[in-house]
Amino acid sequence: MSFYRRARLSRIEAGRLARLALPVLGAQLAQTGMGTVDVAMAGHVNATTLAAVSIGSSVWIPLVVFMVGTLMGLTPIVAQHAGARTFGHIRPAVHQALWIALVLGLASAAAVVAGGPAIFTLMNVPPDVAAPATIYLDAVACGLPAIAVYETLRFFSDGIGHTRASLIFALLGLAVNIVADGVLMFGGPGLESLFGADLPAWLAGLPALGALGCGIATSFSMALMAGALFVYTRRAAVYAPARTGRAWSAPVPALIREQLRIGMPVGVAIFAEVSLFTAIALFLAGYGEVVISAHTVALNFSSVLFMLPLSLGMALTVRIGQARGRGKYRHARFVAWNGVLCALAVAVLIDAILIFGGQYAVRLYTDAPAVQALAVNLLLVAAIYQFSDAAQVSIAGALRGYKDTRLIMVVTVFAYWMVGLGTGYMLGEGWPGLFAGLGVYGYWIGLIVGLSVAALLLGWRLRHTADSRRGGRRPLVD
Structure with missing residues (x-):
């Protein structure tokens, strides 16, 4: 194939x-924005409420991350059936995913309610913070089954290529x-300070619920998102081909096993990544508030930018699944590696933002000069690992399209926890008699090493998987 034809394709x-x-990116940012709004508003109530919401979020968010990753296994299944035009298989697959979602949602809710107080005791959380944090968790737990249903329907929608639904209903939930x-x-007093004393009596008399109100608002948003997307998928014309078959299906163990085989490793992999950053924050707890604050600021800003390659990886899952469903294995291979190149191009853009815009971004988070200076330096370190991060997340998305997820879990746990955290701890804390340690910089260098190892190992796996499933010489284009 000529260079010009390949460039055109x-x-x-x-x-x-x-x-x-792009719609997936908007949806990810909107969902992330919900957590940001919770923390920002809690900070304007009082310091205790902010601490309660922050600590409570650290309990339930990792569970939701694991749940979402597990349910993500539905996307390649639906995408492959959509590509093969075997629409009659989509509805039963969605029903089995909803059964999984219901179990995971209820189990997560029970774990949050039962485990939250024990975790607070283990972490020596002060009683004046633990009490509202527990109430906050109890309220959030009510919405966890709903968010599990919402994510299932979202991944169903993504699988058939209608990713705009994710954006629409994530924005609805944010609003x-x-x-x-x-x-x-804030209740009536807060609303009066914002809108004046002319509020209706029923609004002016509302109590300020603080952390409890935040939990109720989060659960209500989750339930509304799930209900609205359910109605939309039942009525919108774009889903009409997938409405073939029975309106409801009982649990089918074989289909549930297939979805868990694909999705469970993804859930473990994402959980391992999230928990890695939590572990690093714990190791840095003894370095003082300047280091902790700078680490949090730099990590938060770089995480927002990470949504760009993450969205490309999720879109790759759909494109490759649909290509495989049509039997175009050679084209699926082209889509995979072209997507990785797109992610690396995005990494160049992210680097430019980090290098040239980092100093302005950190000012949005804090006014402390010491925190700003350290956060800017950490963002420069983050610029180094953007290529590895973009590569590993896009390759992982491609492998999900091939339904090849088990090695993602193995590589992620090994690269992040053993290589990344091990290297970070050694460089950060130092080695007696050899060197004193680099502190927070050592841990961030560990991230570079861990992400690079993950990218290399996953790249090797994608090359093997794509080459072994090309299916002979087939047309390159759809």
Whole structure:
């Protein structure tokens, strides 16, 4: 194939990938924004409420991350059936995923209610913070089954290529969460200070619920998102081909096992990544508030930018699954590696933002000069690992499209926890008699090493998987 024809096909595929990824990016940012709004509003109530919401979030968010990763296994299944035009298999697959979601949602809710107080005791959380944090968790737990259902329907929608639904209903949840937080957390007094004394009596008399109000608002937003997306998938014309078959299916062990085989390793992998950053924060706890604050600021800003390659990886899952469903294995291979190149191009953009815009971004988080200076330096370190991070997340998305997820889990746990955290701890804490240690910089260098190892190992796996499933010489384009 000539260079010009390959370049033209690359541009076409990049455009298709972008059309899928942009709504996913908006949805990811909107969902992340819900947590940001909770913390920001809690900080305007009082320091105790902020601490309660922050500590409570550290309990339930990792469970939701694991749950979402597990349910993500539905996307390649639906995408492959959509590509093969075997629409009659989609509805039963969605029903089995909903059964899984219900079990995971209820189990997560029970774990949060039962385990929250024990975790607070183990962490020596002060009683004046632990009490509202426990109430907050009890309220959030009510919405966990709903968010599990929402994510299932979202991944179903993504699988058939209608990613705009994710954006629409994530924005709906964000808007509702903002309003509900304001009304329930601040109550009548807060609303009067914002809108004046002419409020209706029923609004002016609302109590300020603080952390409890934040939990109720979060659960209400989750339930509304799930209900609205359920109605939408039942009525919108774009889903009509997938409405073939029975309106409801009982649990089918074989289909549930298939989804868990694909999704469970993804859930473990994502949980391992999230828990890695939590572990690093714990190791840095003894370095003082400047280091902890700078680490949090730099990590938060770089995490927002990470949504760009993450969205490309999720879109790659759809494109590759659909190509495989049509039997175009050679094209699936082209889509995979072209998507990785797109992610690396995005990494260049992210690096430019970190290097040239980092100093301005950190000012949005803090006014402390010492925190700003250290956070800017950490963002420069983060610029080094963007290529590895973009590569590993896009390759992982491609492998999900091939339904090849088990090695993702193995590589992630090994690269992040053994290589990344091990290297970070050794460089950060030092080695007696050899060197004193680099502190927070050592831990961030460990991230570079861990992400690089993950990218190399996953890249080797994608090359093996894509080559072994090409299916002979087939047309390259759809």
